[in-house]
Amino acid sequence: xxxxxxxxxxxxxxxxxxxxxxxxxxxxxxxxxxxxxxxxxxxxxxxxxxxxxxxxxxxxxxxxxxxxxxxxxxxxxxxxxxxxxxxxxxxxxxxxxxxxxxxxxxxxxxxxxxxxxxxxxxxxxxxxxxxxxxxxxxxxxxxxxxxxxxxxxxxxxxxxxxxxxxxxxxxxxxxxxxxxxxxxxxxxxxxxxxxxxxxx
Numbered sequence: 001x002x003x004x005x006x007x008x009x010x011x012x013x014x015x016x017x018x019x020x021x022x023x024x025x026x027x028x029x030x031x032x033x034x035x036x037x038x039x040x041x042x043x044x045x046x047x048x049x050x051x052x053x054x055x056x057x058x059x060x061x062x063x064x065x066x067x068x069x070x071x072x073x074x075x076x077x078x079x080x081x082x083x084x085x086x087x088x089x090x091x092x093x094x095x096x097x098x099x100x101x102x103x104x105x106x107x108x109x110x111x112x113x114x115x116x117x118x119x120x121x122x123x124x125x126x127x128x129x130x131x132x133x134x135x136x137x138x139x140x141x142x143x144x145x146x147x148x149x150x151x152x153x154x155x156x157x158x159x160x161x162x163x164x165x166x167x168x169x170x171x172x173x174x175x176x177x178x179x180x181x182x183x184x185x186x187x188x189x190x191x192x193x194x195x196x197x198x199x200x
Contacts, residue, residue: 048146048168051109051180051193054080063184070098071105071189080181080193083113091131103156103189104144106172108197109180116197133157137200143190146170146183159200173198 047055047063056062060069060077067074072094075081084107088094097105113121124131136156142148149170152162164171170179170192177196184191 046146047181047183049179049181049193051080051195055181055184066191067185067187069187071100071103071186071191072097074186075107075191080109081107083110084108087113087125087131087135090125091128091135093132093135098188101188102141102143104140104142104149104153105189105191106138106161106177106198107191107193108138108177109193109195112177112194112196133200134197137161137198145190149182149192155200157200161198175199 055078056065059065060074061079065074065077069077072085072088075088076085088097116124124134134157137159139156140153140161141156144153146168149163150165152160155161161173163173164176165179168182170182171177172179172192172194173196175196175198177194177198179192180195181193184193
């Protein structure tokens with residue numbers, strides 16, 4: 001998806017993990033630093049989909065690395081999303097996305113953008129208004145977990161998008177874009193990587 005700053009709203013949302021401490025009455029219900037670190041190390045534990053195997057095992061582009069960064073920054077470290085990151089830059093939406101709170105982003109891969117003829121893609125990248133509309137069509141409010149993502153949602157572009165499926169098999173929009181890797185947490189969004197660019 002493509003994104004832009006200015007009046008555009010943003011894409012992607014983060015799963016918040018609630019930590020509860022169990023124990024005797026004398027123990028305080030706080031997560032220790034060790035527990036928090038352990039949770040971070042398992043940032044990709046609830047992700048699903050065949051595309052998840054393409055995510056780096058370590059570094060900024062890994063599940064653990066992306067979980068600690070705001071969404072646009074996290075996407076910039078993911079090798080599957082280089083074209084999307086370029087589109088977000090062209091739309092000047094990076095700061096907008098990074099400062100958004102509680103969003104879900106349906107993020108098209110490089111191959112998804114590759115399905116668009118180069119001439120058409122270049123035209124979209126040169127038209128900020130259109131690019132912004134397309135990119136914000138990929139973003140919905142709320143950090144949607146797999147048990148919440150199916151259904152009809154209003155996008156940040158102001159239109160509707162439908163997600164079908166359940167468990168670990170979902171399709172998005174009228175294009176029936178397949179979710180390749182779902183439920184990826186970033187510091188401020190939840191991301192579902194998809195195989196097709198969605199059009200408003």
